[in-house]
Amino acid sequence: xxxxxxxxxxxxxxxxxxxxxxxxxxxxxxxxxxxxxxxxxxxxxxxxxxxxxxxxxxxxxxxxxxxxxxxxxxxxxxxxxxxxxxxxxxxxxxxxxxxxxxxxxxxxxxxxxxxxxxxxxxxxxxxxxxxxxxxxxxxxxxxxxxxxxxxxxxxxxxxxxxxxxxxxxxxxxxxxxxxxxxxxxxxxxxxxxxxxxxxxxxxxxxxxxxxxxxxxxxxxxxxxxxxxxxxxxxxxxxxxxxxxxxxxxxxxxxxxxxxxxxxxxxxxxxxxxxxxxxxxxxxxxxxxxxxxxxxxxxxxxxxxxxxxxxxxxxxxxxxxxxxxxxxxxxxxxxxxxxxxxxxxxxxxxxxxxxxxxxxxxxxxxxxxxxxxxxxxxxxxxxxxxxxxxxxxxxxxxxxxxxxxxxxxxxxxxxxxxxxxxxxxxxxxxxxxxxxxxxxxxxxxxxxxxxxxxxxxxxxxxxxxxxxxxxxxxxxxxxxxxxxxxxxxxxxxxxxxxxxxxxxxxxxxxxxxxxxxxxxxxxxxxxxxxxxxxxxxxxxxxxxxxxxxxxxxxxxxxxxxxxxxxxxxxxxxxxxxxxxxxxxxxxxxxxxxxxxxxxxxxxxxxxxxxxxxxxxxxxxxxxxxxxxxxxxxxxxxxxxxxxxxxxxxxxxxxxxxxxxxxxxxxxxxxxxxxxxxxxxxxxxxxxxxxxxxxxxxxxxxxxxxxxxxxxxxxxxxxxxxxxxxxxxxxxxxxxxxxxxxxxxxxxxxxxxxxxxxxxxxxxxxxxxxxxxxxxxxxxxxxxxxxxxxxxxxxxxxxxxxxxxxxxxxxxxxxxxxxxxxxxxxxxxxxxxxxxxxxxxxxxxxxxxxxxxxxxxxxxxxxxxxxxxxxxxxxxxxxxxxxxxxxxxxxxxxxxxxxxxxxxxxxxxxxxxxxxxxxxxxxxxxxxxxxxxxxxxxxxxxxxxxxxxxxxxxxxxxxxxxxxxxxxxxxxxxxx
Numbered sequence: 001x002x003x004x005x006x007x008x009x010x011x012x013x014x015x016x017x018x019x020x021x022x023x024x025x026x027x028x029x030x031x032x033x034x035x036x037x038x039x040x041x042x043x044x045x046x047x048x049x050x051x052x053x054x055x056x057x058x059x060x061x062x063x064x065x066x067x068x069x070x071x072x073x074x075x076x077x078x079x080x081x082x083x084x085x086x087x088x089x090x091x092x093x094x095x096x097x098x099x100x101x102x103x104x105x106x107x108x109x110x111x112x113x114x115x116x117x118x119x120x121x122x123x124x125x126x127x128x129x130x131x132x133x134x135x136x137x138x139x140x141x142x143x144x145x146x147x148x149x150x151x152x153x154x155x156x157x158x159x160x161x162x163x164x165x166x167x168x169x170x171x172x173x174x175x176x177x178x179x180x181x182x183x184x185x186x187x188x189x190x191x192x193x194x195x196x197x198x199x200x201x202x203x204x205x206x207x208x209x210x211x212x213x214x215x216x217x218x219x220x221x222x223x224x225x226x227x228x229x230x231x232x233x234x235x236x237x238x239x240x241x242x243x244x245x246x247x248x249x250x251x252x253x254x255x256x257x258x259x260x261x262x263x264x265x266x267x268x269x270x271x272x273x274x275x276x277x278x279x280x281x282x283x284x285x286x287x288x289x290x291x292x293x294x295x296x297x298x299x300x301x302x303x304x305x306x307x308x309x310x311x312x313x314x315x316x317x318x319x320x321x322x323x324x325x326x327x328x329x330x331x332x333x334x335x336x337x338x339x340x341x342x343x344x345x346x347x348x349x350x351x352x353x354x355x356x357x358x359x360x361x362x363x364x365x366x367x368x369x370x371x372x373x374x375x376x377x378x379x380x381x382x383x384x385x386x387x388x389x390x391x392x393x394x395x396x397x398x399x400x401x402x403x404x405x406x407x408x409x410x411x412x413x414x415x416x417x418x419x420x421x422x423x424x425x426x427x428x429x430x431x432x433x434x435x436x437x438x439x440x441x442x443x444x445x446x447x448x449x450x451x452x453x454x455x456x457x458x459x460x461x462x463x464x465x466x467x468x469x470x471x472x473x474x475x476x477x478x479x480x481x482x483x484x485x486x487x488x489x490x491x492x493x494x495x496x497x498x499x500x501x502x503x504x505x506x507x508x509x510x511x512x513x514x515x516x517x518x519x520x521x522x523x524x525x526x527x528x529x530x531x532x533x534x535x536x537x538x539x540x541x542x543x544x545x546x547x548x549x550x551x552x553x554x555x556x557x558x559x560x561x562x563x564x565x566x567x568x569x570x571x572x573x574x575x576x577x578x579x580x581x582x583x584x585x586x587x588x589x590x591x592x593x594x595x596x597x598x599x600x601x602x603x604x605x606x607x608x609x610x611x612x613x614x615x616x617x618x619x620x621x622x623x624x625x626x627x628x629x630x631x632x633x634x635x636x637x638x639x640x641x642x643x644x645x646x647x648x649x650x651x652x653x654x655x656x657x658x659x660x661x662x663x664x665x666x667x668x669x670x671x672x673x674x675x676x677x678x679x680x681x682x683x684x685x686x687x688x689x690x691x692x693x694x695x696x697x698x699x700x701x702x703x704x705x706x707x708x709x710x711x712x713x714x715x716x717x718x719x720x721x722x723x724x725x726x727x728x729x730x731x732x733x734x735x736x737x738x739x740x741x742x743x744x745x746x747x748x749x750x751x752x753x754x755x756x757x758x759x760x761x762x763x764x765x766x767x768x769x770x771x772x773x774x775x776x777x778x779x780x781x782x783x784x785x786x787x788x789x790x791x792x793x794x795x796x797x798x799x800x801x802x803x804x805x806x807x808x809x810x811x812x813x814x815x816x817x818x819x820x821x822x823x824x825x826x827x828x829x830x831x832x833x834x835x836x837x838x839x840x841x842x843x844x845x846x847x848x849x850x851x852x853x854x855x856x857x858x859x860x861x862x863x864x865x866x867x868x869x870x871x872x873x874x875x876x877x878x879x880x881x882x883x884x885x886x887x888x889x890x891x892x893x894x895x896x897x898x899x900x901x902x903x904x905x906x907x908x909x910x911x912x913x914x915x916x917x918x919x920x921x922x923x924x925x926x927x928x929x930x931x932x933x934x935x936x937x938x939x940x941x942x943x944x945x946x947x948x949x950x951x952x953x954x955x956x957x958x959x960x961x962x963x964x965x966x967x968x969x970x971x972x973x974x
Contacts, residue, residue, distance in 0.1 A: 020243050020244055020246075020283075020284045020285065020286060021246065021286055022246060022247060022248050022249075022285075022286045022287030022288070022357075023196050023201070023246040023247070023248045023287075023360065024201070024248055024287070024356050024357045024359070024360030024361075025286060025287075025353075025356060027356060027359055027360050029352075029356065031355070031359045031364040032352050032355035032356045032358075032359055033352075035100055035355050036348065036351065036352055036355065038099075038100075039073075039100070039351070041334075041337075041344055041347070042073075042330060042334065043073040043099070043100075044344075044347055044348055044351040045330050045333050045334065045347055045351075046072050046073040046074050046075060046326070046330060047073070047074070047075035047100065047351045047354050047355070048075060048313065048318065048319060048320050048347070048350060048351065048354065049068075049072075049074045049075055049076070049309075049319075049320050049323050049326050049329070049330075050074070050075060050076035050077065050078050050103065050105060050290075050319050050320065050321050050322070051065065051068055051074060051076075051077060051078070051322065051323060051326060052077075052078050052079075052080055052293070052322050053065045053077045053078065053079050053080070053090065053094070054079070054080050054081050054082055055079060055081075055082025055083055055086035055087040055089075055090050055116075056081050056082040056083065056086070062090065062093075065077065065090075065094060066093075066094065066097055068326055069094050069097050069098045069102065070097045070098070072326055072327060072330065073098070073099050073100065074102075074326060075100070075102065075103055075319070075351075075354055076102055076103035076104065076105060076155075076319070076354075077091075077094055077102055077103075077104055077105070078104075078105040078106065078107065078157075078321060078322065079091075079104065079105070079106050079115065079116075079153070080107070080115055081115055081116075082115070082116055082117075083116055083117050083118055084112065084116050084117075084118055084119055084150075084151055084374050084375075084378045085118075085371060085374050085375060087116060087151055088150075088151045088152055088369045088371055088374055089371060091104055091151065091152040091153075091369055092152070092368045092369055092371070095152070095366065095368065096368075100355075100358075101358060101363035101366040103154050103155060103354065103357065103358055103361065103363070104152055104153045104154050104155070105153065105154070105155045105156070105157060106148065106151075106153050106155075106156055106157070107156075107157040107158075108144060108147075108148070108153075108156050108157070108158060109124075109125060109157070109158040109159065109160055109175055110122040110123065110124055110125070110475075111140075111143070111144050111147060112144070112147045112148065112151065112153070112378075118375075118378060118379075119147065119378050119379060120378075120379045120383050120384065120387060121528075122140055122143075122144070122386075122387055122390060123387070123390050123391055123394060123525065123526060123528075124174040124175060124475045124525070124526065125159065125160055125174070125175050125176055125177045125187070126164070126173065126174040126175070126176060126177070126178065126475075126505060126506065126525065126550060126551075127174075127390070127391070127394045127525040127526055128140070128177060128187060128390060128394065129176070129177035129178035129183065129184070129187060129550030129551075130178075130393075130394040130395075130396050130506075130523070130525065130547035130548055130549065130550050130561070131390065131393045131394050131547065132393070132546060132547070132548060133393060134186055134187060134190040135190070136386075136389055136390055136393055137187050137190035137191050137194070138190040138191070138193055138194040139194065139386055139389075140191065140194060140386060140390060141190065141191040141192065141193060141194015141195045141197075141202075142194040142195070142197070142198055143194075143382070143383055143386055144156060144158070144191075144194070144195060144200070145194060145195040145196075145197075145198035145199070145200040146198065147378060147383075148195075148200045149198070149199075149200060150369070150373070150374060150377055150378060151369060151374065151378075152368075152369035153200065154200060154201060154358070154361040154362075154363070155200065155201040155202075155203060155248070155249065155357075155361070156195060156200055156201070156202065156203065157203045157205060157251060157290075158191065158195075158202065158203065158205075159177075159187070159188045159191040159192060159202065159204060159205075160172065160175045160176055160177070160205055160206070161177070161184055161185065161188040161204045161205070161238035161239060161242060162175070162176050162184075162205070162206055162209050162210045162211035162235070162238075163176065163178075163179060163180075163181045163184050163209060163211040163212075163234050163235055163237075163238065164176035164178060164179060164211040164551065165179055165211050165212045165234065166211065166212045166213060166214055167507040167510060167551070167553075168214045169210075169211060169212070169213055169214060170214065170215065170216050170476070171210070171213070171215075171216040171217065171218065171476065172206075172210050172211050172213070173475070173476075173505065173507070174475035174476070174479075174505055175475050176211055177550060178550025178551050178558070179550065179551040179552055179558055180550070180558060180559070181233070181234045181235070181237040181238055182237065182241075183550070184237075184238045185237055185238035185240075185241035185242065186241070188204060188238050188241065188242050189241055189242055189245050192204070192242055192245065192247060192248075193245065196246065196248060199360065199361060199362060200361075201248035201249055201288075201357060201360075201361065202242075202247060202248055202249065203248070203249040203250065203251050203288075203290060204238070204239055204242045204247055204249070204250050204251070205250070205251035205253070205292070206251055206252070206253030206255075206292060207239055207250045207251065207252045207253060207268075207279060208231060208235055208236055208239065208253070208255075208257065208260065208268060208274065208278065208279075209224070209231065209234070209235025209236065209239075209253075209255075210222070210253045210255060211235065212224055212226060212234075212235070213255065217253060217254040217255060217267075217292065217296055217297070217298035218296050218297060218298070219297050220297055220298065220301070221254060221255070221256050221265065221267055221297070221298040221299070221301070221302070222254075222255055222256065222298070223255070223256045223257070223258070224255055224256070224257045225258065225259075226257070226259060227259050228259045228260060231257070231259065231260070236283070239283065240283060243283055243284065243285050243287075247285070247287055248287045248288065248357065248360075249287045249288040249289070249290050249319075249357075250279065250285060250287065250288070250289055250290065251290045251291070251292055251321075252268060252269040252274070252275055252279070252289060252290065252291055252292060252315075252317060253267070253268060253269060253292055253298075254267040254268075254269050254292050254296050254298025254299050255267060255268050255269075255298070256268070257274075260273060260274050260278060261273045261274055265302050266302075267298050267299050269291050269292060269298075269299060269312060269315065269317070270299060270303075270308070270311040270312055270315050271315055272314065272315045272316055274315070275289055275315040275316035275317055276315065276316030277316075279316070280316055287357075288318045288319055288353065288354065288357055289316060289317045289318045289319070290317065290318065290319040290321055291312045291317045291319065291320055291321050292321065293321050293322035294308050294309060294312060294320060294321060294322050294323055294324065295322050295324050296322075299312075300324070305323070305324035305325040305328060305329065306323075306325050306328035306329040306331070306332045307332065309323050309329035309332065309333070310329065310332045310333055310336055310341075313333060313336075313342065314336070314341060314342055318350045318353055318354060319354065333347070381573075381575045381581075382575075384573070384575075385573070385575055385576055387530060388530050388534070388573075388576070391526075391528065391530045391531050391534050392534045392543055393546060393547060394524075394525055394547045395522060395523070395524055395531075395534060395535060395538055395545045395546075395547050396506075396522070396523040396525075396545070396547035396548060396549055396560075396561045397520070397521070397522055397523075397538075397545045397547075397561060397562040397563070397564060398509075398515075398521040398522070398523060398549065398555075398556050398560055398561065398562070399515060399518055399519070399520055399521035399562075400519075400520050400521075400562050400564075401519045401520070402519075404497065404499070404519050404520050405499065405520045405522075405538075405539060405541075405545075405564055406538070406539060406540055406541025406564055406567055406568070406869070407434075407435075407463070407539060407540055407541070408541075408567070408868060408869045408870065409793065409870070410435050410792060410793055410794070410795045410868070411788065411792035411793040412462075413435075413462060413463045414460065414461045414462050414463070415435060415436065415437045415438070415461060415463045415464075415465065416437065416438045416439070416440060416457075416458055416461040416463070416464050416465070417431055417437050417438070417439045417440065417464070417465040417466075417467065418440045418441070418442060418454070418458065418464060418465070418466045418467070418492070419439070419440070419441045419442075419466075419467045419469060420441075420442055420443075420444055420466065420467065420468050420469065420485055420488075421443075421444045421468055421469040421470055421527075422469040422470065422471055422472070422503075422527050423469065423527075424441065424467055424469050424503075424532065426529045426532040426533050426536075427467055427469075427501075427503075427532035427533070427535065427536050428536075430532065430533045430536035430537060430571065431465065431536045431539070431540075432633075432797070433536075433571065433852055434536075434537075434539075434540035434542070434568065434795050435540065435795035435797060436795070436797035437465070438461070440454055440457065440458070442454055442488075444482050444484070444485055445482075445484075446484070446488075448484075451484070451488045451491070455488075455491055455492065455495070458492060458495070458496060459495050459496075461496055462496055462497060463496060463497045463498075463499070464492050464496045464497070464498045464499070465498075465499045465501065465539060466489055466492060466498055466499065466500050466501070467500070467501040467502075467503065467535075468481055468485065468500070468501070468502050468503060468504060468508070469503045469504075469527045470503060470504035470505070470508065470527055471527065472503075472526050472527040472528055479504045479505035479507060479508045480508060480511050481502075481504070481508050481511035481512065482511075483511075485511075486511060486512050486513055489512075489517075489518070490513075490514075490517055493517035493518060493519075494517070497519045498517070498518055498519055498520075499518070499519060499520035499521075499522070499539060500515075500518045500520065500521050500522070501522045501524055501535050501539070502521070502522070502523050502524060503524045503525070503526060503527035503531055503532065503535070504525070504526075504527070505525065506523055506525065506549060506550065506551050506553060507551065507553060509521075509523070509553045509554065509555055509556065510553055510554040510555075512554075512555065514555070515555045515556075520539075522535060522538065522539070522545070523547070523549065533571070537570060537571060538564065540568055540795070540868075541564065541565070541566055541567035541568045541868065541869065542566060542568050542569060542570040542571060543566055543570055544563065544564050544565045544566050545561075545562070545563060545564045546561070546563055547561050548560065548561035549561055566611075567867075567868050567869040568611075568795075568856075568867065568868050569608060569611050569612070569613050569855065569856065569859055570611060570612050570613065571612075571613050571616070572612045572613065572614050573614060574614045574615065576612070576614070577609055577610065577612050577614055579609065579614055579970055580970040580973045583966055583969055583970040583973060584615060584966070584970060586966045587605060587615070587617075587963050587966055588619075590959060590962050590963055590966070591603060591605065591619045591620075591959070591963070592619070593957075594953070594954065594957060594959045595619060595620045597953060597957065598624070598951070598953065599944060599951070599953035599954040599957050599959060600620070600925055600942040600943060600944040600946070600953075600954050600959075601620050601621050601622065601623050601624050601626075601943065601946055602618070602619050602620025602621045602622060602629075602630035602813070602942065602943070603618070603619050603620060603630070603925070603940060603941060603942035604616075604617070604618050604619075604630065604632065604634070604636070604850060604851040604939070604940070604941045604942075605617050605619070605851070605939070605940055605963060606851035606852065606854075606855050606937070606938070606939040607936070607937070607938055607939075607967055608855055608859065608936070608937040609934070609935060609936055609937075609971075610935045611859060611863070611935070613852075613855065616632055616851060616852060617632075618630040618631055618632050618634065622634070622813050622814060622943075623814055623946060623947070624946070624947065628810070630813065631811070632850060632851070632852060633798070633811055633850060633852075634811045634812070634813050634850060635798050635803055635807060635811055635812055635813065635848045635849055635850050636813050636848065636849065636850070636924065636926060636941040636942065636943060637813075637815050637826075637830060637831050637845075637847075637848055637922075637924045637926075637943070638845075638847040638848060638849055638854070638922050638924070638926050638928075638941070639831065639832065639845050639922030639923040639924040639926055640764070640844060640845060640920060640921065640922045640923060641847065641854070641920050641921070641922045641926055641927075641928050642835075642842065642843070642844060642845045642846050642847040642922075643767055643843070643844055643895055643920055644895055644896055644919070644920045644928070645786075645799070645847045645849070645854070645857060645928075646782060646786045646801075646843065646846070646847055647767050647770050647771065647774065647782070647843040647844070647895070648686075648881065648894070648895035648896070649786070649789070649790055649857070649872075649873065650774050650778075650782070650785055650786060650789060651686075651770060651774070651881075651895070652873050652877045652878070652881055653789060653872075653873060654774070654777065655877050655880075656873060656874050656877050659777060660682075660773075660777075661682070662681075662682050662683040662686070662880070662894060663681060663682065663683055664681070664682055665678060665679050665680060665681060665682075666678065666679075666680040666681075666682060666685065666769060667679060667680075669773040669776070670769060670772055670773060670776075672750065675750045675751070676753075676754055677749070677750055677754075677769070680692075680766075683885055683894060684758070685766035685769075685770075686766070686881075686885070686892075686893075686894040686895045687760075687885040687886055687890055687892040687893070687894060688760055688761060688762045688763055688766075688890075688892055689758060689759060689760045689761070689886065689890055689892075690754075690758065690763075690766065691754040691755040691757075691758045691759075691761075692752075692754065692755075692761070692763040692765045692766055693752055693753070693754075693755070693761075693763060693765060694761055694762060694763050694764070695763065695764050695765065695834075696748055696749065696752060696765065696834075697833070698744075698745050698748060698833065698834050698837055699821050699833040699834070699836075699837060701748075702714065702715055702718045702719070702737075702741070702837075703715065703821070712820075714735070717738070718737060718738045718741060719731075719735060719736065719737060719738070720736045721734045721735065721736070722736065723736050724736070725739065726738065726739055727739065728839075729741065729742065729837065729838070729839045730829075730839060730840065731822060731829070731836045731837060732818075732822040732824055732826065732829045732836065733824060733829070735822055737837055741837060742837060742838050742839070745768065745834065745837060745838070746768060746769075746772060749765050749768055749769065752765070760889070760890045760892070764832075764834065764844040764845070767842070767843035767844035768834070768838075768842070768843055768844070769843075770843045771838075771841075771842065771843030774843070781841060782801075782841050782843060783800065783801035783802060783841045783846075786800070786801075787800060789872075790857065790872065793868075793870060793872070794853075794856045794857060794860065794867060794868065794872075795856065795868070796849070796853040796856060796857070797853065798848075798849050798850045798852070798853040799847065799848070799849035799850075799853035799854055799856075799857065800847065800848065800849070801840060801841045801846050801847060801848070802840050802841065802846075803828050803848040804828040804829075807828075807848075809827065809828060812827055812828045812848070813827075813943050814826060814827040814943060814946060815827075815831040815924055815943050815945055815946060816831055816945045816946060816947065816948050816949050817946075817947045817948055818831075818948075819948065820949075821833050821836075822836075828848075830842065830845055830846045830848075831845070831923070831924055831945065831949075832844070832845035832846070832923070849941070850941070851939040851940075851941050854928055854939050854941070855937050855939050858919070858928050858929075858930045858937045858939070859930075859937055860872055860873075861878055861882065861918075861930055862930045862932060862935065862937060864878050864879075865877070865878050880894065881893055881894040881895060881896060882894075882896050882916075882918040884898055884915075891907070893918055895920075896918040896919065896920060897918065897919060897920050897921065898915075898917070898918055899913045899914075899915060899917060907961075908920075908921040908927060908929070908960070908961070909927075909929060909961060909964055910961045910962070910964040910965040910968060911965070912964075912965060912968035912969075912972075913929070913931055913964065913968070914931050914932075914933035914934060916931065916932045916933045917929060917930060917931035917932070917933070917934075917936075918930055919938075921960070923945065923949075924942070924943055924944065924945050925940075925941075925942035925943060925944025925945060925954050925960075926940060926941050926942065927939070927940040927960045928940075929964070934968075934971055936967065936971070938963075938964055938967060940959075940960045940963060942954065
């Protein structure tokens with residue numbers, strides 16, 4: 001009998017071998033042949049059954065499956081809901097009870113997360129359909145295969161290659177790659193190959209095409225009224241493409257298609273004309289034909305359990321999925337063999353094919369799954385990076401009037417965001433990284449009066465970024481946009497420029513009566529954290545947009561999609577730019593140690609490489625009472641970074657405009673005829689070698705000592721505790737300086753002695769003079785000049801002077817408890833006494849910022865004066881100011897600090913910083929540095945002088961330079 005079965009099978013095998021071979025049919029038949037000899041006829045029937053199992057159910061369910069495996073010798077198990085480790089435990093258990101290794105399946109169209117918790121969900125196939133690069137789809141297939149193998153899964157019921165030509169399709173829709181049959185095929189092939197190249201069998205579904213239905217085969221039997229010719233041109237094309245590329249299995253759908261088989265109420269999954277005829281003979285498919293779940297109403301409402309299994313088998317299916325009564329189904333099949341409805345040889349051929357697939361899957365050398373590695377490996381860094389790439393590549397720009405996107409000229413924009421529907425916090429947070437935005441939220445069910453109130457508030461904004469956030473819970477949730485939302489958006493568009501971002505299925509666009517009122521329209525497809533962050537970056541040009549619409553909509557045809565390019569810094573993880581993350585943990589260690597040693601209560605650290613911000617982290621607290629943790633949005637007193645953050649960029653602008661020359665004398669720009677400052681050369685002053693004293697304690701001349709207590713007190717004639725025209729200059733809370741005293745400061749500088757010999761000596765005094773020159777030229781205060789020339793245009797909400805006028809006090813980190821001068825904790829008032837006496841606006845001090853905003857300015861320098869699509873300063877002026885001015889004996893640039901000379905120690909930076917690098921440090925515990933050679937930006941902000949300026953630990957411990965060295969070590973390792 002065994003010889004007869006083998007002979008019959010050999011004839012069958014040779015016939016199919018000549019056709020489009022399934023991927024697993026190229027293997028030797030030795031193992032499959034040997035297993036066949038160990039199986040009884042009943043057990044060969046049982047190999048055709050695959051039952052549904054869950055890892056989130058109790059012992060009764062486990063025992064039911066165990067009984068089917070142990071007693072009835074079924075061939076496979078399809079896992080549904082549960083968890084990765086629990087499923088793998090059950091897989092090992094069921095395999096241990098099985099005579100023949102089980103084929104383990106999962107329905108994981110967007111990865112195992114479609115069914116399992118604690119894993120990462122990749123985008124739905126409709127989202128993937130917007131991607132132009134098929135290599136990314138292949139990579140996703142590879143990653144899904146890795147996840148499957150990690151859990152002991154051998155076949156994944158994916159990809160869906162249905163062509164979704166019906167926007168009202170309730171069950172496919174988001175699960176399809178789109179409407180273009182050829183692209184669906186190409187994407188399907190890429191996904192399939194990614195899995196099958198790694199020995200996880202793919203399963204194309206739902207044959208012969210479930211895309212043109214308006215009902216769900218889980219609930220009823222949908223009818224497809226397409227002629228066969230139409231099916232061949234559309235629905236069947238993707239299946240044909242996959243079959244020609246070695247497709248391992250096909251899932252046959254529960255659909256009624258009269259043009260293929262007009263038998264009343266007969267699903268094609270039960271039709272010999274379709275399974276044996278169309279799929280296997282006409283299309284030459286040699287892999288496993290798998291039924292869709294046999295408990296679905298598309299077949300179960302017409303046929304009883306066991307009866308439906310037999311009909312599926314007689315139709316030509318190889319694997320009977322989700323049988324409701326396996327014992328009874330086996331009995332019915334045995335009866336059918338006796339009744340000669342099907343032969344044992346046909347059963348054996350299908351059983352042998354299943355065994356061939358199992359051999360290809362590695363089950364000939366089965367080993368249990370290693371449970372210990374699952375938790376740490378189910379989601380890897382590579383998994384997250386791939387997910388981000390897929391989402392980023394899918395973003396689709398459908399409308400962009402006047403090239404509004406990415407947003408430019410931010411100083412001309414007053415921006416608001418309005419999020420509608422589900423949570424949008426990640427979207428809003430990322431938007432705020434790029435500029436000053438006022439955020440609003442409104443429900444989809446908002447009343448007309450609620451909408452009217454918000455519309456009134458939005459009237460003062462000239463750009464509104466509106467976003468619609470639909471549920472991302474699963475692919476079947478309703479995506480339609482409410483009529484009220486449409487009317488609300490149209491109303492916004494009548495009063496402001498509006499950019500609409502849709503975090504929903506592309507067919508949601510059909511909900512709009514019209515879209516031509518929207519200045520920008522971005523389709524983000526899904527409301528995930530990654531989609532929100534990437535879309536926000538795309539709006540400001542952190543990333544480019546390259547996706548194409550995968551379906552036809554009422555307003556835009558298929559393949560629509562405009563492109564944009566990156567023009568600003570991008571927010572990434574270190575892994576995205578191949579940066580050594582293990583070395584970056586050393587930064588945590590250095591900072592934690594500094595905080596524990598009371599070198600600073602907290603700090604911010606930002607690092608960017610090639611315009612990519614990959615490290616932006618806050619540590620510790622505002623003060624040592626540990627009540628307020630530092631956040632990335634909190635701002636610090638930058639101290640002397642003000643020199644390169646305010647004065648120097650304005651001077652560079654003046655040089656570009658030929659209003660200023662580094663080699664001119666100071667007297668050319670100020671009235672200094674009767675002073676020793678007239679002939680000082682600008683370049684010398686900027687390089688700190690003009691002979692100016694390091695500083696003058698101007699505030700001390702405004703104090704008198706109490707004859708009794710010996711304490712210093714304010715001179716009554718110079719200070720008041722209330723504001724007035726006579727006392728307009730606010731030095732700190734409740735302290736106002738006489739109107740004429742800032743002029744006295746300039747006079748003191750003019751009258752000061754110069755050093756006997758011109759040599760390098762760091763001095764703030766020149767910057768008081770530069771401030772005078774700048775304000776004289778522009779006829780405005782320095783804070784207004786810098787704001788207009790740079791800060792607003794660069795999208796700096798946080799960087800600037802006088803933070804208490806702009807920023808919530810809770811976000812301002814305190815500096816010193818000033819016992820020396822102002823007798824109060826300084827919070828929002830500049831620490832530097834001289835700058836404080838200038839109303840908080842000094843040429844040398846006074847700026848406050850968080851690391852994020854300061855990085856934009858430093859990146860602009862690094863990009864040779866260009867940022868956000870605008871040229872702020874010329875490449876020539878950047879080069880001139882950032883080079884060493886006197887390289888023989890002075891490390892300084894023009895305003896910028898530079899690394900120490902080779903062999904010297906100390907300075908603001910580590911030994912590895914290139915000679916081209918530049919930046920500045922600040923007395924409060926700050927540092928901003930750029931390295932053109934390595935395209936690196938490093939920002940360190942702290943309040944190390946808290947609680948008072950006697951705290952020198954940050955400097956002694958070399959915290960800033962040690963962190964910088966870690967960065968360069970990471971670069972070297974890469």
